[in-house]
Amino acid sequence: GAVVSQHPSRVICKSGTSVKIECRSLDFQATTMFWYRQFPKQSLMLMATSNEGSKATYEQGVEKDKFLINHASLTLSTLTVTSAHPEDSSFYICSTGATTNEKLFFGSGTQLSVL
């Protein structure tokens, strides 16, 4: 069964609205969650790394005020795309793993379309 549950799987919203994506770890404690974005025909680009109980670490070029990450518990991490615009339309996916040297467990991804 799924190790990481991600919701929603698809969201369509108007420009200017905010969208929250949730990732829950099932049956284990995820101290770290990785958030990726994937544009069509491109690879997964790491956006940020969230750590339970502390501030997320953002990759260069990713606006932390635009992509708010919260990791308040060991089983839930959320990514909020604030004031979404059409250029934010993308596939967003979370993943977690015990350490960076182990395989990742992925959520099923969220396809965001901003009109």
Add this chain to the structure above:
Amino acid sequence: RKEVEQDPGPFNVPEGATVAFNCTYSNSASQSFFWYRQDCRKEPKLLMSVYSSGNEDGRFTAQLNRASQYISLLIRDSKLSDSATYLCVVNGVYFGTGTSLTVIP
């Protein structure tokens, strides 16, 4: 410079063919390497880990060359179901651009 570089392809090969993908990485201190497979708009699924000694799983063979800083994936006797995008991952979180493979009947 990108952490991981990968030839995006696409690779179009006939059934039964052997195909190989390479992935180079920039950080010589990198410790972990994986190959993932991703079908369109789905989450990546782990294909295999890559060890210094190389490893094989059925038709798939993965190799690591630390001196030249690249990893490779070899697929023998390609099946139609192998059509997907293959992603290399270095240090657990950095993905290559992915290589698109289409196996043709």
